[in-house]
Amino acid sequence: MTDSRTTRPVLDAVRVSKHYGSNEVLKDVSLQVAAGEVVCIIGPSGAGKSTFLRCINRLEVPDAGEVWVDGEAMGFEERDGKLYELSERRLSKQRASTGMVFQHFNLFPHLTVLGNVMEGPVRVQKRPAATVRAEARAVLERVGLGDKIDSYPSQLSGGQRQRVAIARAVAMKPLFLLFDEPTSALDPELVGEVLTVMAGLAADGMTMLVVTHEMGFAREVADRVVFMADGGIVEQGTVDEVLLHPREARTQRFLERVLA
Numbered sequence: 001m002t003d004s005r006t007t008r009p010v011l012d013a014v015r016v017s018k019h020y021g022s023n024e025v026l027k028d029v030s031l032q033v034a035a036g037e038v039v040c041i042i043g044p045s046g047a048g049k050s051t052f053l054r055c056i057n058r059l060e061v062p063d064a065g066e067v068w069v070d071g072e073a074m075g076f077e078e079r080d081g082k083l084y085e086l087s088e089r090r091l092s093k094q095r096a097s098t099g100m101v102f103q104h105f106n107l108f109p110h111l112t113v114l115g116n117v118m119e120g121p122v123r124v125q126k127r128p129a130a131t132v133r134a135e136a137r138a139v140l141e142r143v144g145l146g147d148k149i150d151s152y153p154s155q156l157s158g159g160q161r162q163r164v165a166i167a168r169a170v171a172m173k174p175l176f177l178l179f180d181e182p183t184s185a186l187d188p189e190l191v192g193e194v195l196t197v198m199a200g201l202a203a204d205g206m207t208m209l210v211v212t213h214e215m216g217f218a219r220e221v222a223d224r225v226v227f228m229a230d231g232g233i234v235e236q237g238t239v240d241e242v243l244l245h246p247r248e249a250r251t252q253r254f255l256e257r258v259l260a
């Protein structure tokens with residue numbers, strides 16, 4: 001990749017740390033993701049993967065470290081050369097640039113599928129409803145739910161709900177998408193339809209940081225794989241380097257266990 005647009009880091013997390021009580025959950029974690037890149041984070045339960053994603057979009061406030069998104073410090077704005085903490089309202093707007101898809105969909109039960117997808121662009125980003133409606137329909141077509149726009153979440157399968165959640169994040173036109181184990185809550189037969197949508201977004205050039213236990217997805221789609229354990233990055237590299245020829249004993253043991 002020689003095009004500078006596809007190599008510039010759109011996400012730059014620098015020495016992020018977080019503790020809960022005496023539990024050091026993240027220790028000095030740094031990670032860059034370039035525009036157009038798909039990075040999968042793998043690792044055992046309790047490694048700090050979810051906490052890292054939540055620190056990136058400031059659903060959790062890190063104890064130390066910085067997160068830069070397209071050159072802007074997450075949670076702060078610059079005025080007169082100084083950084084000031086953003087109000088919750090402005091933070092919500094900034095957070096929209098880091099669209100997040102959770103394990104448990106988090107849809108609004110009282111809104112239709114279309115209403116769920118329009119909510120963020122209209123209420124948070126204050127974009128005109130007519131434009132957003134047309135865009136939301138197009139995004140829902142793209143995730144294969146064009147015929148479900150008037151349904152309510154309770155009328156959908158888990159896989160369909162997760163595809164609505166993905167459409168909702170995409171409709172905000174984020175700089176990148178964060179996925180936190182997006183298929184872990186699904187029945188096995190519904191996992192494939194969600195992974196297919198995610199692979200489609202990756203093929204379209206969407207920048208993605210994906211916490212996943214789906215090794216097949218990581219192998220097929222990731223440009224880079226990051227192995228986390230005990231609150232830190234143990235190793236990272238290409239699929240070939242990390243999944244097929246891991247250097248670190250901890251990575252080898254983890255892969256032996258999950259691929260057994």
Ligand SMILES: Nc1ncnc2c1ncn2[C@@H]1O[C@H](COP(=O)(O)OP(=O)(O)OP(=O)(O)O)[C@@H](O)[C@H]1O
Nearest residue numbers: 020023025043044045046047048049050051052181
């Ligand atoms: N809000 C919280 N309060 C206290 N401890 C927390 C909180 N959130 C996470 N932890 C702890 O932080 C550690 C890391 O949790 P985290 O969910 O980030 O790990 P993970 O790698 O995503 O694990 P999993 O794959 O099981 O989701 C765990 O020990 C967890 O119990």
